[in-house]
Amino acid sequence: MYPQSLKNLIESFKLLPGIGEKTAERLAFSVLDLEEENVEFFSEELKKAKHNIKKCSICNSLTENEICDICASKDRNNGILCIVEDPKNVFILEKTGLFHGKYHVLNGLISPLDGINPEDIGLDKLMERIKKEKFKEIIIAVKPSIEGETTALYIKSVLEGLDIVISRIASGVPIGADMEYIDIMTLERALQDRIKME
Amino acid sequence: MYPQSLKNLIESFKLLPGIGEKTAERLAFSVLDLEEENVEFFSEELKKAKHNIKKCSICNSLTENEICDICASKDRNNGILCIVEDPKNVFILEKTGLFHGKYHVLNGLISPLDGINPEDIGLDKLMERIKKEKFKEIIIAVKPSIEGETTALYIKSVLEGLDIVISRIASGVPIGADMEYIDIMTLERALQDRIKME
Numbered sequence: 001m002y003p004q005s006l007k008n009l010i011e012s013f014k015l016l017p018g019i020g021e022k023t024a025e026r027l028a029f030s031v032l033d034l035e036e037e038n039v040e041f042f043s044e045e046l047k048k049a050k051h052n053i054k055k056c057s058i059c060n061s062l063t064e065n066e067i068c069d070i071c072a073s074k075d076r077n078n079g080i081l082c083i084v085e086d087p088k089n090v091f092i093l094e095k096t097g098l099f100h101g102k103y104h105v106l107n108g109l110i111s112p113l114d115g116i117n118p119e120d121i122g123l124d125k126l127m128e129r130i131k132k133e134k135f136k137e138i139i140i141a142v143k144p145s146i147e148g149e150t151t152a153l154y155i156k157s158v159l160e161g162l163d164i165v166i167s168r169i170a171s172g173v174p175i176g177a178d179m180e181y182i183d184i185m186t187l188e189r190a191l192q193d194r195i196k197m198e
Numbered sequence: 199m200y201p202q203s204l205k206n207l208i209e210s211f212k213l214l215p216g217i218g219e220k221t222a223e224r225l226a227f228s229v230l231d232l233e234e235e236n237v238e239f240f241s242e243e244l245k246k247a248k249h250n251i252k253k254c255s256i257c258n259s260l261t262e263n264e265i266c267d268i269c270a271s272k273d274r275n276n277g278i279l280c281i282v283e284d285p286k287n288v289f290i291l292e293k294t295g296l297f298h299g300k301y302h303v304l305n306g307l308i309s310p311l312d313g314i315n316p317e318d319i320g321l322d323k324l325m326e327r328i329k330k331e332k333f334k335e336i337i338i339a340v341k342p343s344i345e346g347e348t349t350a351l352y353i354k355s356v357l358e359g360l361d362i363v364i365s366r367i368a369s370g371v372p373i374g375a376d377m378e379y380i381d382i383m384t385l386e387r388a389l390q391d392r393i394k395m396e
Contacts, residue, residue, distance in 0.1 A: 001289060001292055001293075002260075002289060003250070003251055003260055003261055003262045004262065005243065005246045005247045005250045005251055005262060006247055006251055006260065008239075008243040008246070008247070009243045009244065009246075009247040011243075012236075012239060012240040012243045012244070013240075015232055015236050015239075015240060016225050016228050016229070016232075017228050018224070018228075019225075025286075025289075026216070027214050027217075028247065029285075029286050030214050030215050030216075031214070031244060031247060031248060032247065032248065032251055032260070034213055034214075034248070036248065038210075038213050039244055039245060039248040040245065041206075041210060041213075042210040042211075042213060042244055043241045043242070043244040043245045044241070045203065045206040045207045045209075045210045046207065046210070046229060046237055046240055046241040046244070047237060047238065047241045048203045048206070048207075049203040049204055049206070049207040049226065049229060049230065050229060050230065050232070050234065050237040052201070052203045053201055053203055053204055053230055062200075062201055062204060062230070063201055064201045064202065064203060068201075087227075088223075088227050091199060091200060091223075094199055095199075
């Protein structure tokens with residue numbers, strides 16, 4: 001029904017997660033309305049991003065170089081390490097501007113039900129790095145799910161005995177959220193982890 | 199903060215209407231997870247669609263040729279013309295499979311407040327075509343808005359005196375919709391245009 005190249009463009013957009021038929025059609029039609037030079041830019045940047053971006057050899061975050069800017073920086077506090085489950089989360093946490101240490105990106109979370117064991121998410125590399133770089137403090141910033149809890153507890157257990165302060169980012173009611181829309185597990189956690197007002 | 203090529207890819211997605219910062223970031227990250235060959239395909243198809251797709255010289259719908267498949271088809275009823283405001287609507291109406299005539303795509307709708315007058319939306323070309331191809335019936339399928347009404351009434355007025363049946367697609371309560379969510383203007387129209395049950 002559609003001209004072939006429009007059909008192919010719709011199929012291209014559908015390759016992206018969360019883009020269904022209708023959205024893909026809308027986006028493909030909108031490409032036809034873009035300036036020629038913008039379409040060229042888009043087309044080039046797709047290939048460039050895919051070709052140029054790789055994992056930092058130290059922390060697994062994304063970079064165009066061998067080592068990412070954060071690992072290469074001398075201004076970052078080398079004593080603190082923040083562990084995340086996905087490269088995207090490095091950039092999300094950086095937006096807060098509150099953390100000035102280093103990051104380490106795991107290859108997902110432990111999930112025995114899905115057959116994902118500690119060795120599958122790169123914990124060996126993490127442990128080597130923690131010992132080599134002698135971190136004094138570790139913040140585990142993985143998502144508060146069963147898999148996240150399992151992964152956090154596992155990391156804590158293998159670091160047992162080393163002189164390292166380990167913490168987990170707080171879980172609770174999001175700022176500005178109505179209590180009535182918060183699930184019961186989050187509320188339980190918010191109660192358990194209540195902070196004393198002084 | 200992001201590597202340059204990731205930043206550029208995010209900017210590329212933001213060129214598309216309805217894609218904000220967060221969605222652009224999500225889509226750019228998901229490109230990194232696609233297979234190499236899929237990214238190449240996507241990149242090529244962007245350029246191909248932009249370069250190959252043009253307006254049909256007869257009806258203004260989208261085609262890779264001089265004349266679109268519908269205008270070129272001998273199986274379509276040449277006596278009926280359906281007028282739409284956007285090439286996308288040709289494909290939307292074709293999905294119903296109910297219309298077997300020809301189409302004509304206007305360049306938008308008359309909107310005096312925005313300085314868009316009858317001559318700006320290609321009505322001259324439409325009138326020439328109607329006279330040349332001797333349509334017996336015209337269905338106006340533009341959206342039921344002030345601009346749509348204005349355009350429909352204008353078309354009807356200039357065809358006055360010609361022996362052509364002119365209709366407008368029905369407006370009313372969408373199938374399956376709850377009455378309580380329907381705006382008052384749509385309800386008024388649904389009452390006015392009620393269909394006698396026989």
